[in-house]
Amino acid sequence: MSQRDLEGWTIAFDLDGTLVDSAPDLIGTLNRLLVAEGLPPRPLEAARHLVGHGAMALLKDGFAEAGAEWNDEGGKVLFDAFIADYIANIAVDTRPFPSCVEVLDRLSARGATLCVATNKRTDLSLALLDALELTNRFAAIVGPDAVSAKKPDGAHIREAVLKAGGDPAKAIMVGDSTTDTGAAANAPVPCILVSFGYSDVPMAQMGGDITIDHYDEFEDALDKLIA
Template sequence: MIERDLEGWTLAFDLDGTLVETHEDLVGTLNRMLVLEGLPPAPMESARELIGGGARALLKHGFELAGALSERAASAELFDAFIADYIEHIADHSAPFEGVVETLETLAERGAILIVVTNKRSDLSELLLGKIDLTRNFAAIVGPDRVSARKPSGCHLVEAVTSVGGDPGRTIMIGDAAPDIGCAKDAGVPSIGVTFGYTPVPMEDLEPDVIVDAFEDIEEAVDMIVVEHYVTRALAGV
Protein backbone atom coordinates (compact mmCIF):
# COMPACT_ATOMS: atom_id res chain seq x y z
CA MET A 1 0.00 0.00 0.00
CA ILE A 2 1.35 3.42 -0.97
CA GLU A 3 1.81 5.83 1.94
CA ARG A 4 -0.27 8.99 1.59
CA ASP A 5 2.63 11.21 2.57
CA LEU A 6 1.76 14.03 0.17
CA GLU A 7 -1.64 14.82 1.66
CA GLY A 8 -2.02 18.56 2.07
CA TRP A 9 0.25 19.30 -0.90
CA THR A 10 -0.96 20.71 -4.21
CA LEU A 11 1.00 20.05 -7.38
CA ALA A 12 0.24 22.50 -10.19
CA PHE A 13 1.19 21.47 -13.73
CA ASP A 14 1.50 23.54 -16.86
CA LEU A 15 -0.13 21.86 -19.88
CA ASP A 16 1.58 22.47 -23.25
CA GLY A 17 5.19 21.30 -23.15
CA THR A 18 4.93 19.92 -19.61
CA LEU A 19 2.14 17.35 -19.52
CA VAL A 20 1.40 17.05 -23.22
CA GLU A 21 3.43 17.24 -26.43
CA THR A 22 1.10 19.53 -28.39
CA HIS A 23 3.32 21.35 -30.84
CA GLU A 24 2.37 19.36 -33.94
CA ASP A 25 -1.31 20.19 -33.61
CA LEU A 26 -0.76 23.82 -32.60
CA VAL A 27 1.76 24.50 -35.35
CA GLY A 28 -0.41 22.53 -37.77
CA THR A 29 -3.26 24.94 -37.14
CA LEU A 30 -0.91 27.92 -37.37
CA ASN A 31 0.37 26.70 -40.72
CA ARG A 32 -3.12 26.26 -42.12
CA MET A 33 -3.82 29.88 -41.17
CA LEU A 34 -0.59 31.01 -42.83
CA VAL A 35 -1.36 29.11 -46.05
CA LEU A 36 -4.86 30.63 -46.15
CA GLU A 37 -3.18 34.03 -46.05
CA GLY A 38 -0.80 33.11 -48.87
CA LEU A 39 2.18 32.85 -46.52
CA PRO A 40 4.79 30.10 -46.18
CA PRO A 41 4.21 27.57 -43.38
CA ALA A 42 6.49 27.59 -40.36
CA PRO A 43 8.97 24.69 -40.09
CA MET A 44 7.51 22.29 -37.52
CA GLU A 45 10.55 22.00 -35.25
CA SER A 46 11.66 25.62 -35.39
CA ALA A 47 8.14 26.73 -34.45
CA ARG A 48 8.11 24.75 -31.19
CA GLU A 49 9.44 27.74 -29.30
CA LEU A 50 6.52 29.88 -30.49
CA ILE A 51 4.22 27.93 -28.16
CA GLY A 52 3.54 28.94 -24.59
CA GLY A 53 1.90 32.34 -24.66
CA GLY A 54 -1.51 31.32 -25.96
CA ALA A 55 -3.17 31.32 -29.38
CA ARG A 56 -2.92 35.07 -30.00
CA ALA A 57 0.80 35.11 -29.28
CA LEU A 58 1.30 32.03 -31.46
CA LEU A 59 -0.45 33.73 -34.37
CA LYS A 60 1.54 36.93 -33.89
CA HIS A 61 4.90 35.19 -33.72
CA GLY A 62 3.99 32.85 -36.57
CA PHE A 63 3.09 35.72 -38.88
CA GLU A 64 6.26 37.58 -37.90
CA LEU A 65 8.29 34.43 -38.63
CA ALA A 66 6.67 34.32 -42.10
CA GLY A 67 7.69 37.93 -42.67
CA ALA A 68 4.13 39.27 -42.53
CA LEU A 69 2.68 42.21 -40.67
CA SER A 70 1.34 41.30 -37.24
CA GLU A 71 -1.81 43.44 -37.66
CA ARG A 72 -3.53 40.68 -39.64
CA ALA A 73 -2.54 38.11 -37.01
CA ALA A 74 -4.32 40.24 -34.40
CA SER A 75 -7.65 40.25 -36.25
CA ALA A 76 -10.68 38.71 -34.53
CA GLU A 77 -11.61 36.90 -37.76
CA LEU A 78 -8.30 35.09 -37.97
CA PHE A 79 -8.29 34.28 -34.26
CA ASP A 80 -11.77 32.72 -34.52
CA ALA A 81 -10.65 30.71 -37.54
CA PHE A 82 -7.58 29.52 -35.64
CA ILE A 83 -9.66 28.34 -32.66
CA ALA A 84 -12.21 26.57 -34.88
CA ASP A 85 -9.47 24.75 -36.77
CA TYR A 86 -7.59 23.85 -33.59
CA ILE A 87 -10.72 22.37 -32.02
CA GLU A 88 -11.06 20.11 -35.06
CA HIS A 89 -7.45 18.93 -34.78
CA ILE A 90 -6.71 19.35 -31.07
CA ALA A 91 -5.63 15.76 -30.49
CA ASP A 92 -4.60 14.55 -33.94
CA HIS A 93 -1.01 14.14 -32.74
CA SER A 94 -0.97 15.46 -29.18
CA ALA A 95 -0.14 12.93 -26.47
CA PRO A 96 1.18 12.84 -22.91
CA PHE A 97 4.93 12.90 -22.54
CA GLU A 98 6.52 9.61 -21.56
CA GLY A 99 5.97 8.84 -17.90
CA VAL A 100 3.12 11.32 -17.38
CA VAL A 101 0.31 8.82 -16.76
CA GLU A 102 2.25 6.67 -14.31
CA THR A 103 3.74 9.61 -12.43
CA LEU A 104 0.42 11.40 -12.03
CA GLU A 105 -1.24 8.24 -10.75
CA THR A 106 1.52 7.68 -8.18
CA LEU A 107 1.45 11.28 -6.95
CA ALA A 108 -2.34 11.12 -6.60
CA GLU A 109 -2.12 7.82 -4.72
CA ARG A 110 0.32 9.47 -2.33
CA GLY A 111 -2.38 12.02 -1.51
CA ALA A 112 -1.35 15.08 -3.53
CA ILE A 113 -3.99 17.34 -5.08
CA LEU A 114 -3.18 17.68 -8.79
CA ILE A 115 -4.28 20.69 -10.82
CA VAL A 116 -3.51 22.18 -14.23
CA VAL A 117 -2.50 25.85 -14.34
CA THR A 118 -2.27 26.87 -17.99
CA ASN A 119 -2.41 29.93 -20.23
CA LYS A 120 -4.45 27.82 -22.65
CA ARG A 121 -8.16 28.60 -22.51
CA SER A 122 -9.96 26.38 -19.99
CA ASP A 123 -12.43 24.89 -22.47
CA LEU A 124 -9.65 23.98 -24.91
CA SER A 125 -7.58 22.49 -22.08
CA GLU A 126 -10.49 20.38 -20.91
CA LEU A 127 -11.22 19.23 -24.45
CA LEU A 128 -7.61 18.22 -25.03
CA LEU A 129 -7.16 16.44 -21.71
CA GLY A 130 -10.47 14.64 -22.18
CA LYS A 131 -9.50 13.36 -25.61
CA ILE A 132 -6.20 11.93 -24.31
CA ASP A 133 -7.82 10.58 -21.11
CA LEU A 134 -5.95 12.71 -18.56
CA THR A 135 -8.87 14.68 -17.10
CA ARG A 136 -9.51 12.14 -14.34
CA ASN A 137 -6.17 12.95 -12.72
CA PHE A 138 -6.94 16.58 -11.90
CA ALA A 139 -9.07 18.31 -9.28
CA ALA A 140 -9.21 21.43 -11.48
CA ILE A 141 -8.11 22.67 -14.89
CA VAL A 142 -7.59 26.41 -14.60
CA GLY A 143 -6.99 28.55 -17.65
CA PRO A 144 -6.58 32.34 -17.64
CA ASP A 145 -10.34 32.83 -18.09
CA ARG A 146 -10.98 31.44 -14.59
CA VAL A 147 -8.61 33.71 -12.65
CA SER A 148 -7.95 37.42 -12.25
CA ALA A 149 -4.54 37.38 -14.00
CA ARG A 150 -2.67 34.91 -16.18
CA LYS A 151 0.82 33.48 -15.71
CA PRO A 152 3.41 34.82 -14.99
CA SER A 153 1.24 36.49 -12.36
CA GLY A 154 1.25 34.53 -9.12
CA CYS A 155 -2.47 35.25 -8.84
CA HIS A 156 -3.14 32.57 -11.46
CA LEU A 157 -1.44 29.93 -9.35
CA VAL A 158 -2.74 31.06 -5.95
CA GLU A 159 -6.35 31.36 -7.12
CA ALA A 160 -6.18 27.95 -8.82
CA VAL A 161 -4.82 26.33 -5.67
CA THR A 162 -7.34 27.91 -3.32
CA SER A 163 -10.20 26.96 -5.69
CA VAL A 164 -9.63 23.30 -4.78
CA GLY A 165 -9.05 23.95 -1.08
CA GLY A 166 -5.28 23.75 -1.41
CA ASP A 167 -2.68 25.62 0.61
CA PRO A 168 -0.38 27.94 -1.38
CA GLY A 169 2.18 27.40 1.40
CA ARG A 170 2.34 23.73 0.42
CA THR A 171 2.24 24.01 -3.35
CA ILE A 172 4.75 23.21 -6.10
CA MET A 173 4.54 24.55 -9.66
CA ILE A 174 5.82 22.32 -12.47
CA GLY A 175 6.38 23.81 -15.91
CA ASP A 176 8.56 24.19 -18.98
CA ALA A 177 8.84 27.93 -19.57
CA ALA A 178 9.24 31.43 -18.14
CA PRO A 179 5.53 32.01 -17.36
CA ASP A 180 5.51 28.91 -15.13
CA ILE A 181 8.68 29.68 -13.19
CA GLY A 182 7.77 33.36 -13.07
CA CYS A 183 4.33 32.75 -11.58
CA ALA A 184 5.82 30.42 -8.96
CA LYS A 185 8.32 33.06 -7.92
CA ASP A 186 5.62 35.74 -7.87
CA ALA A 187 3.49 33.53 -5.61
CA GLY A 188 6.41 32.56 -3.37
CA VAL A 189 6.02 28.91 -4.37
CA PRO A 190 8.83 26.45 -5.21
CA SER A 191 9.06 25.28 -8.80
CA ILE A 192 10.26 22.35 -10.88
CA GLY A 193 11.41 23.16 -14.40
CA VAL A 194 11.32 20.52 -17.14
CA THR A 195 13.81 20.70 -20.01
CA PHE A 196 11.77 18.85 -22.67
CA GLY A 197 9.20 21.59 -23.33
CA TYR A 198 8.97 24.71 -25.45
CA THR A 199 10.93 27.43 -23.68
CA PRO A 200 13.11 29.66 -25.90
CA VAL A 201 15.12 30.46 -22.76
CA PRO A 202 17.34 27.72 -21.27
CA MET A 203 15.71 26.36 -18.14
CA GLU A 204 18.91 26.97 -16.16
CA ASP A 205 18.55 30.71 -16.84
CA LEU A 206 15.00 30.70 -15.44
CA GLU A 207 16.32 29.36 -12.11
CA PRO A 208 13.59 27.03 -10.86
CA ASP A 209 14.23 25.26 -7.55
CA VAL A 210 14.80 21.91 -9.30
CA ILE A 211 15.39 21.01 -12.96
CA VAL A 212 14.42 17.62 -14.43
CA ASP A 213 15.08 16.14 -17.84
CA ALA A 214 12.28 13.53 -17.81
CA PHE A 215 8.76 13.47 -16.42
CA GLU A 216 9.59 10.35 -14.43
CA ASP A 217 12.02 12.45 -12.38
CA ILE A 218 9.30 14.79 -11.10
CA GLU A 219 8.32 12.54 -8.20
CA GLU A 220 11.86 12.62 -6.81
CA ALA A 221 12.03 16.39 -7.32
CA VAL A 222 8.75 16.80 -5.42
CA ASP A 223 10.14 14.73 -2.57
CA MET A 224 13.26 16.92 -2.40
CA ILE A 225 11.19 20.08 -2.12
CA VAL A 226 8.81 18.59 0.44
CA VAL A 227 11.68 17.38 2.65
CA GLU A 228 13.37 20.79 2.45
CA HIS A 229 10.08 22.44 3.42
CA TYR A 230 9.75 20.38 6.58
CA VAL A 231 13.44 20.65 7.49
CA THR A 232 13.25 24.44 7.16
CA ARG A 233 10.18 24.54 9.38
CA ALA A 234 11.80 22.29 11.97
CA LEU A 235 14.93 24.45 12.09
CA ALA A 236 12.73 27.51 12.53
CA GLY A 237 10.87 25.81 15.37
CA VAL A 238 7.55 25.97 13.52
Protein backbone atom coordinates (compact mmCIF):
# COMPACT_ATOMS: atom_id res chain seq x y z
CA MET A 1 0.00 0.00 0.00
CA SER A 2 1.17 3.54 -0.65
CA GLN A 3 1.78 5.85 2.27
CA ARG A 4 -1.40 7.95 1.76
CA ASP A 5 -3.53 5.50 -0.20
CA LEU A 6 -6.73 6.31 1.76
CA GLU A 7 -6.63 10.04 0.99
CA GLY A 8 -10.17 11.21 0.15
CA TRP A 9 -11.90 8.32 1.96
CA THR A 10 -13.99 8.84 5.11
CA ILE A 11 -14.60 5.97 7.52
CA ALA A 12 -17.60 6.38 9.83
CA PHE A 13 -17.64 4.27 12.99
CA ASP A 14 -20.47 3.38 15.30
CA LEU A 15 -19.43 3.83 18.94
CA ASP A 16 -20.93 1.37 21.43
CA GLY A 17 -20.11 -2.19 20.44
CA THR A 18 -17.92 -1.10 17.53
CA LEU A 19 -15.17 1.18 18.80
CA VAL A 20 -15.61 0.56 22.52
CA ASP A 21 -16.94 -2.12 24.81
CA SER A 22 -19.20 0.15 26.87
CA ALA A 23 -21.73 -2.46 27.97
CA PRO A 24 -20.26 -2.90 31.48
CA ASP A 25 -20.81 0.77 32.38
CA LEU A 26 -24.17 1.14 30.61
CA ILE A 27 -25.57 -2.02 32.18
CA GLY A 28 -24.02 -0.99 35.49
CA THR A 29 -26.06 2.22 35.42
CA LEU A 30 -29.19 0.32 34.37
CA ASN A 31 -28.72 -2.14 37.23
CA ARG A 32 -28.30 0.58 39.85
CA LEU A 33 -31.61 2.07 38.74
CA LEU A 34 -33.31 -1.33 38.71
CA VAL A 35 -32.13 -2.10 42.24
CA ALA A 36 -33.27 1.34 43.43
CA GLU A 37 -36.74 0.48 42.09
CA GLY A 38 -36.76 -2.88 43.86
CA LEU A 39 -36.15 -4.85 40.66
CA PRO A 40 -33.57 -7.56 39.94
CA PRO A 41 -30.37 -6.48 38.14
CA ARG A 42 -29.67 -7.86 34.68
CA PRO A 43 -26.62 -10.10 34.15
CA LEU A 44 -24.14 -8.38 31.85
CA GLU A 45 -24.06 -11.08 29.19
CA ALA A 46 -27.85 -11.35 29.14
CA ALA A 47 -28.23 -7.59 28.69
CA ARG A 48 -25.48 -6.73 26.18
CA HIS A 49 -28.00 -6.78 23.32
CA LEU A 50 -29.81 -3.85 24.96
CA VAL A 51 -26.89 -1.53 24.14
CA GLY A 52 -26.58 0.44 20.93
CA HIS A 53 -29.99 1.99 20.34
CA GLY A 54 -29.73 4.98 22.64
CA ALA A 55 -30.18 5.55 26.38
CA MET A 56 -33.98 5.69 26.39
CA ALA A 57 -34.28 2.41 24.48
CA LEU A 58 -31.79 0.78 26.87
CA LEU A 59 -33.78 2.01 29.85
CA LYS A 60 -37.19 0.98 28.52
CA ASP A 61 -36.07 -2.43 27.31
CA GLY A 62 -34.02 -3.08 30.44
CA PHE A 63 -36.97 -2.34 32.72
CA ALA A 64 -39.26 -4.45 30.54
CA GLU A 65 -36.88 -7.42 30.72
CA ALA A 66 -36.78 -7.01 34.50
CA GLY A 67 -40.57 -7.34 34.56
CA ALA A 68 -41.48 -3.70 35.16
CA GLU A 69 -44.28 -1.77 33.48
CA TRP A 70 -43.16 1.44 31.79
CA ASN A 71 -44.99 4.74 31.93
CA ASP A 72 -43.78 7.89 30.25
CA GLU A 73 -44.30 10.17 33.27
CA GLY A 74 -42.09 8.11 35.57
CA GLY A 75 -39.84 7.33 32.64
CA LYS A 76 -38.68 10.94 32.37
CA VAL A 77 -37.47 10.89 35.98
CA LEU A 78 -35.74 7.54 35.41
CA PHE A 79 -34.13 8.82 32.21
CA ASP A 80 -32.69 11.87 33.98
CA ALA A 81 -31.39 9.61 36.77
CA PHE A 82 -29.89 7.26 34.18
CA ILE A 83 -28.00 10.07 32.44
CA ALA A 84 -26.69 11.51 35.70
CA ASP A 85 -25.44 8.12 36.91
CA TYR A 86 -23.96 7.18 33.56
CA ILE A 87 -22.02 10.44 33.19
CA ALA A 88 -20.55 9.85 36.65
CA ASN A 89 -19.48 6.33 35.67
CA ILE A 90 -18.93 6.68 31.93
CA ALA A 91 -15.48 5.12 31.68
CA VAL A 92 -15.08 2.95 34.77
CA ASP A 93 -14.86 -0.30 32.81
CA THR A 94 -15.39 0.88 29.22
CA ARG A 95 -12.40 0.27 26.96
CA PRO A 96 -11.66 0.33 23.22
CA PHE A 97 -11.82 -3.11 21.62
CA PRO A 98 -8.42 -4.83 21.22
CA SER A 99 -6.23 -3.30 18.48
CA CYS A 100 -8.87 -0.64 17.71
CA VAL A 101 -6.73 2.37 18.63
CA GLU A 102 -3.75 1.08 16.68
CA VAL A 103 -5.95 0.60 13.61
CA LEU A 104 -7.37 4.11 13.92
CA ASP A 105 -3.86 5.54 13.99
CA ARG A 106 -2.79 3.52 10.95
CA LEU A 107 -5.88 4.61 9.02
CA SER A 108 -5.11 8.24 9.77
CA ALA A 109 -1.49 7.72 8.71
CA ARG A 110 -2.80 6.32 5.42
CA GLY A 111 -4.79 9.53 4.86
CA ALA A 112 -8.29 8.46 5.84
CA THR A 113 -10.68 10.88 7.55
CA LEU A 114 -12.36 9.28 10.57
CA CYS A 115 -15.70 10.17 12.14
CA VAL A 116 -18.23 8.70 14.56
CA ALA A 117 -21.89 8.18 13.62
CA THR A 118 -23.66 6.92 16.73
CA ASN A 119 -27.15 6.80 18.21
CA LYS A 120 -25.56 7.77 21.52
CA ARG A 121 -26.22 11.43 22.30
CA THR A 122 -23.41 13.67 21.07
CA ASP A 123 -22.60 15.06 24.52
CA LEU A 124 -22.37 11.56 26.00
CA SER A 125 -20.27 10.36 23.07
CA LEU A 126 -17.86 13.26 23.51
CA ALA A 127 -17.68 12.69 27.27
CA LEU A 128 -16.83 9.03 26.75
CA LEU A 129 -14.28 9.59 24.01
CA ASP A 130 -12.70 12.41 26.03
CA ALA A 131 -12.39 10.10 29.04
CA LEU A 132 -10.71 7.47 26.85
CA GLU A 133 -8.49 10.11 25.16
CA LEU A 134 -9.82 9.20 21.72
CA THR A 135 -11.64 12.40 20.69
CA ASN A 136 -8.79 13.91 18.70
CA ARG A 137 -8.69 10.91 16.37
CA PHE A 138 -12.02 11.90 14.79
CA ALA A 139 -12.86 14.83 12.53
CA ALA A 140 -16.49 14.73 13.73
CA ILE A 141 -18.45 12.94 16.46
CA VAL A 142 -22.10 12.95 15.50
CA GLY A 143 -24.96 11.70 17.65
CA PRO A 144 -28.66 11.57 16.69
CA ASP A 145 -29.26 15.08 18.05
CA ALA A 146 -26.83 16.52 15.47
CA VAL A 147 -28.44 15.12 12.30
CA SER A 148 -31.77 15.36 10.48
CA ALA A 149 -32.52 11.66 11.02
CA LYS A 150 -30.75 9.01 13.09
CA LYS A 151 -29.63 5.52 12.05
CA PRO A 152 -30.96 3.41 10.41
CA ASP A 153 -31.72 6.43 8.22
CA GLY A 154 -28.85 6.92 5.80
CA ALA A 155 -28.91 10.67 6.47
CA HIS A 156 -27.04 10.06 9.71
CA ILE A 157 -24.03 8.64 7.90
CA ARG A 158 -24.12 11.16 5.05
CA GLU A 159 -24.33 14.14 7.40
CA ALA A 160 -21.64 12.78 9.73
CA VAL A 161 -19.30 12.37 6.76
CA LEU A 162 -20.04 15.90 5.57
CA LYS A 163 -19.44 17.30 9.06
CA ALA A 164 -16.05 15.57 8.97
CA GLY A 165 -15.26 17.33 5.69
CA GLY A 166 -15.61 14.14 3.67
CA ASP A 167 -17.47 13.04 0.55
CA PRO A 168 -20.41 10.64 1.13
CA ALA A 169 -19.60 9.07 -2.24
CA LYS A 170 -16.27 7.89 -0.79
CA ALA A 171 -17.36 6.72 2.64
CA ILE A 172 -17.53 3.41 4.50
CA MET A 173 -19.57 2.58 7.60
CA VAL A 174 -18.32 0.34 10.40
CA GLY A 175 -20.85 -1.07 12.85
CA ASP A 176 -22.15 -3.96 14.90
CA SER A 177 -25.93 -3.96 14.38
CA THR A 178 -28.75 -3.93 11.85
CA THR A 179 -29.12 -0.25 12.73
CA ASP A 180 -25.67 0.27 11.21
CA THR A 181 -26.06 -2.06 8.23
CA GLY A 182 -29.48 -0.55 7.53
CA ALA A 183 -28.11 2.98 7.63
CA ALA A 184 -25.26 1.97 5.32
CA ALA A 185 -27.70 0.43 2.84
CA ASN A 186 -29.86 3.55 2.97
CA ALA A 187 -26.92 5.98 2.59
CA PRO A 188 -25.85 4.01 0.44
CA VAL A 189 -22.27 3.17 1.43
CA PRO A 190 -20.36 -0.11 1.97
CA CYS A 191 -20.38 -1.52 5.49
CA ILE A 192 -17.84 -3.45 7.54
CA LEU A 193 -19.60 -5.40 10.28
CA VAL A 194 -17.88 -6.40 13.52
CA SER A 195 -18.98 -9.68 15.09
CA PHE A 196 -17.94 -8.74 18.63
CA GLY A 197 -20.61 -6.08 19.21
CA TYR A 198 -23.98 -6.17 20.91
CA SER A 199 -26.52 -7.32 18.35
CA ASP A 200 -28.44 -10.53 19.06
CA VAL A 201 -29.32 -10.95 15.36
CA PRO A 202 -27.44 -13.87 13.73
CA MET A 203 -24.48 -12.69 11.66
CA ALA A 204 -25.93 -14.24 8.51
CA GLN A 205 -28.98 -11.97 8.83
CA MET A 206 -27.13 -8.76 9.64
CA GLY A 207 -26.26 -7.55 6.17
CA GLY A 208 -23.07 -5.62 5.59
CA ASP A 209 -20.42 -6.29 2.98
CA ILE A 210 -17.64 -7.84 5.07
CA THR A 211 -17.62 -9.17 8.65
CA ILE A 212 -14.54 -9.12 10.86
CA ASP A 213 -13.97 -10.90 14.18
CA HIS A 214 -11.10 -8.72 15.40
CA TYR A 215 -9.60 -5.34 14.52
CA ASP A 216 -6.49 -7.13 13.30
CA GLU A 217 -8.60 -8.07 10.26
CA PHE A 218 -9.89 -4.55 9.62
CA GLU A 219 -7.40 -3.17 7.13
CA ASP A 220 -7.53 -6.26 4.91
CA ALA A 221 -11.34 -5.98 4.87
CA LEU A 222 -11.16 -2.28 4.07
CA ASP A 223 -8.68 -2.78 1.25
CA LYS A 224 -10.93 -5.43 -0.31
CA LEU A 225 -13.93 -3.09 -0.21
CA ILE A 226 -12.02 -0.22 -1.77
CA ALA A 227 -10.50 -2.44 -4.42
